[in-house]
Amino acid sequence: MTKSVLLDLTQCIGCGACTVACKLWNQLEFADGAPATGEKAVKDHSNWTTVTFRKVQKDGAPVWRFVKEQCLHCLEPACVSVCFAKALQISKEGAVVYRPDLCVGCRYCMLGCPFSVPKYEWQRSLPNVSKCQMCAGKIAQGEVPACVGACPTGAMTFGERDDNLALARQRIEQGNGRYINHIYGEKEAGGTRWLYLSDVDFSKLGMVTNVPEVPIASFTDDYLRWTVPLLAGGALLFTALRHYTKRRNDIESSQASQKESKKK
Amino acid sequence: MSMAANAYTLQIRDWSFRITPLRIMLFALTLGFGLLAVYRLIVGLGATTNMNDRWAWAYWLILDYVFIALAGAGYSMALMSHVLHVQDVHRVSRRGLLISLLFYVYALVILGLEVGRWDNWYRPLFYWGYHSPLFEVYIAIIFYFGIQLIEFSEVATEKVFKPANRYVQMLLPAAFVLGAIIPFGHQGALGAIFLAMPNKLHPLWYSSMIPWFYVLTSFYAGLSLLILEMFWSNRLYASGIDMPALHKLLRVGACLMAAYFVWKIIDLYRLDALGYAFAGGFESALFLLELGGGVLLPALIGFSRWGKTGTGLVTFAALATMGLILNRANVLYTGFYRTLGPGYTPSWIEWGVSIGLFAAIILAYLFIVENFNIFKAAKH
Ligand code: SF4
Ligand code: SF4
Numbered sequence: 001m002t003k004s005v006l007l008d009l010t011q012c013i014g015c016g017a018c019t020v021a022c023k024l025w026n027q028l029e030f031a032d033g034a035p036a037t038g039e040k041a042v043k044d045h046s047n048w049t050t051v052t053f054r055k056v057q058k059d060g061a062p063v064w065r066f067v068k069e070q071c072l073h074c075l076e077p078a079c080v081s082v083c084f085a086k087a088l089q090i091s092k093e094g095a096v097v098y099r100p101d102l103c104v105g106c107r108y109c110m111l112g113c114p115f116s117v118p119k120y121e122w123q124r125s126l127p128n129v130s131k132c133q134m135c136a137g138k139i140a141q142g143e144v145p146a147c148v149g150a151c152p153t154g155a156m157t158f159g160e161r162d163d164n165l166a167l168a169r170q171r172i173e174q175g176n177g178r179y180i181n182h183i184y185g186e187k188e189a190g191g192t193r194w195l196y197l198s199d200v201d202f203s204k205l206g207m208v209t210n211v212p213e214v215p216i217a218s219f220t221d222d223y224l225r226w227t228v229p230l231l232a233g234g235a236l237l238f239t240a241l242r243h244y245t246k247r248r249n250d251i252e253s254s255q256a257s258q259k260e261s262k263k264k
Numbered sequence: 265m266s267m268a269a270n271a272y273t274l275q276i277r278d279w280s281f282r283i284t285p286l287r288i289m290l291f292a293l294t295l296g297f298g299l300l301a302v303y304r305l306i307v308g309l310g311a312t313t314n315m316n317d318r319w320a321w322a323y324w325l326i327l328d329y330v331f332i333a334l335a336g337a338g339y340s341m342a343l344m345s346h347v348l349h350v351q352d353v354h355r356v357s358r359r360g361l362l363i364s365l366l367f368y369v370y371a372l373v374i375l376g377l378e379v380g381r382w383d384n385w386y387r388p389l390f391y392w393g394y395h396s397p398l399f400e401v402y403i404a405i406i407f408y409f410g411i412q413l414i415e416f417s418e419v420a421t422e423k424v425f426k427p428a429n430r431y432v433q434m435l436l437p438a439a440f441v442l443g444a445i446i447p448f449g450h451q452g453a454l455g456a457i458f459l460a461m462p463n464k465l466h467p468l469w470y471s472s473m474i475p476w477f478y479v480l481t482s483f484y485a486g487l488s489l490l491i492l493e494m495f496w497s498n499r500l501y502a503s504g505i506d507m508p509a510l511h512k513l514l515r516v517g518a519c520l521m522a523a524y525f526v527w528k529i530i531d532l533y534r535l536d537a538l539g540y541a542f543a544g545g546f547e548s549a550l551f552l553l554e555l556g557g558g559v560l561l562p563a564l565i566g567f568s569r570w571g572k573t574g575t576g577l578v579t580f581a582a583l584a585t586m587g588l589i590l591n592r593a594n595v596l597y598t599g600f601y602r603t604l605g606p607g608y609t610p611s612w613i614e615w616g617v618s619i620g621l622f623a624a625i626i627l628a629y630l631f632i633v634e635n636f637n638i639f640k641a642a643k644h
Pocket of ligand 2: 043082083084086088104106108110129152262
C-alpha cells in the first residue's frame with residue numbers, strides 16, 4: 001500500500017490555499033520576504049509547498065500556469081538512501097518523513113535529492129532539515145494531506161498510487177490532446193508518489209526534468225556492495241604481504257651479511 | 265616553570281618549545297579560531313557562513329575533502345613501509361603518520377563545525393544508514409582515527425608512559441595492516457558520495473569511477489605532501505634530506521599520477537565527455553588546469569632526471585598537491601556551479617576558522633617534532 005497524490009496542473013488556479021493550509025497544519029512561519037505563492041515564490045524551510053506563477057508559451061500565445069511543488073515522496077528516495085543516520089524514513093503509508101532526533105545535519109540529503117527538495121533552518125543554532133512530510137500523521141489516520149483538503153478546485157486526488165496512475169492515463173487518453181503525454185513522477189528517479197499532469201512541458205514549468213529513470217540508490221549501491229568484501233580481502237592480502245615481504249627482506253639481508261663475512 | 269639558557273625557549277622538565285614572533289602570531293590565530301568556533305556553535309551556520317539552501321556544501325566541506333586526501337601519507341606509509349616493507353621508506357614513515365594524524369584532526373574539527381546537528385554526531389553508530397557512502401566514511405574514519413592514535417602512541421610512549429610501549433608494540437602489527445587498508449574504504453567512499461548526484465555534478469567530474477579516482481589521487485597526494493614536509497622541516501631544523509627515500513616516493517607518486525591521467529582520459533572517452541574538456545567556459549579551463557598542471561606536468565617532472573634534484577622534487581610535490589586541492593575544489597564548486605548557480609563565496613568567518621585552525625595544526629606539528637622522535641627514526 002502506498003499513498004499518492006495526483007496533481008492535475010490544468011486545474012490549478014493559483015489561489016495558494018494549499019500553501020496556507022500547509023503552514024497552518026505544520027506550524028510553519030509566514031515570512032515577509034519569502035512568499036509561498038506568486039511569481040517569486042521561495043522554497044525554504046518554512047515553505048514546504050509553493051505555488052509558482054509562470055508565464056509560458058502555449059500554441060504561440062502566452063498563458064499563465066501555476067505550479068504547486070513540494071517533496072515528491074519518491075518510491076525509493078535518494079534522501080533516504082544517502083542519509084547515514086536513518087533520519088529520513090518511509091512511513092507505513094508511504095510518506096517520506098524526517099526524524100530530527102537522529103539527524104547529524106550533514107545536508108547530504110539536500111544535495112542527494114535529485115529535485116533538491118530538502119531545505120535547512122540556517123538561522124537556528126541547532127538547525128534541522130525541513131521538507132514536506134505528506135502530513136504523515138493525518139494520512140496514518142485515513143485523512144488526506146492538508147493541501148489536498150484545502151484545494152477549492154479539487155486539482156489533487158489522494159489515493160493509491162496504482163489507482164492514481166490509471167486515473168492519469170485515463171485523463172490523458174480521454175483529454176483529446178488537452179494533456180501532454182507525460183505523467184511526471186511515473187518514472188522520474190524510479191517513480192514518485194506525487195504524480196503530475198500538465199498541458200505544457202514540465203521543463204517549461206521550471207520542474208527538474210534531467211533526473212535519471214532509476215532510483216538514485218542504484219548508483220551508490222553499485223559501488224557500496226563491493227566495499228566490504230574488498231576491504232576484508234584487502235586486509236587478508238596485506239597481512240600475507242606483510243609477512244612475505246618481511247621474510248624476503250630478512251633473507252636478503254642475512255645473505256648480504258653472509259657474503260660480507262665471507263669476504264672478511 | 266623554568267626558563268632555559270635560551271630566553272626564547274619555554275622549558276618545563278623535559279618538554280621544550282621555542283617561542284618566536286612567528287609562533288606568537290600562530291598562537292594569536294589559534295585563539296582567533298577558538299573564538300570564531302565558539303561563536304559559530306552558539307549562533308549557528310546562517311549568521312556565520314555564506315552557505316545557503318543551494319550551496320549547502322561549501323568551503324568547509326572542500327577543506328574536509330582536501331585535508332583527508334592530503335592525509336593520504338598515513339596509509340600510503342603504512343602500506344609501503346609496514347606492509348610491503350619497501351626499503352628506505354620506513355625512515356620517513358613516522359613523518360607520514362604525523363601529517364596524517366594532524367590533518368585528520370583538522371578535518372574532523374572542521375566537520376564538527378560544518379554539520380548542523382553536531383550534538384547528534386553519535387547517532388549513526390546506532391542507526392546504520394548503510395546505503396549511504398557517508399556511512400562508510402563515518403565508520404571508517406572513526407575506526408581509522410583510533411588506529412592512528414595507536415600508531416602514534418608508539419612514538420608517544422617512547423617519552424611518556426614508557427612501560428606502555430611494550431603493549432603498544434603488541435598492537436602495532438594489526439594497527440599497521442588495518443591502517444593500510446581502512447583508508448581505501450573511506451577515501452573511496454568520499455568519492456562515492458558524488459555517485460548520488462548524476463544530474464547535478466558536471467560530466468567532466470561525474471563518473472562511476474570517481475571512488476577509485478579518489479583513492480588513487482589521495483595516495484599520491486599524501487606522498488607529495490610528505491616530500492614537501494621533508495624539505496620544510498629540513499629548513500627549520502636541518503633534519504636532513506633523505507634522498508633515497510624521497511626518490512622512492514617520487515617514483516611511486518609519478519607512476520600513480522601517470523596511471524590516473526591515462527585512466528581519467530579513457531574514462532572521459534568512455535562516457536563521451538571528452539568534448540567538455542575543450543568546450544570552453546570556466547569549467548573546461550579549470551579542468552584542464554587541474555589535469556594538465558596538477559597531474560600530467562608533475563608526472564612528467566617525476567619521470568625526468570631534473571625531478572630527482574631538490575628543486576625538481578619540490579616542484580613535483582607542490583604541483584601534485586595543488587592539483588589535488590584543485591581537483592577537490594573543482595568537484596565541489598566548479599562541478600556544481602552549473603546546477604547551483606552563482607551566489608556563494610566564503611564569509612570572513614569561514615576563512616578565519618580555516619586559517620586559525622591551520623595555525624593550530626602547525627603549532628601542534630612544531631611541538632611534536634621538537635619533543636618526540638619523529639625525524640631521528642631515520643637513523644636506524
Ligand atoms: S523528492 Fe527528494 S526529498 Fe522528496 S522523497 Fe524524493 S529524494 Fe526525498
Ligand atoms: S542532514 Fe540529516 S537528514 Fe539529511 S542526510 Fe544528513 S543526517 Fe540525514
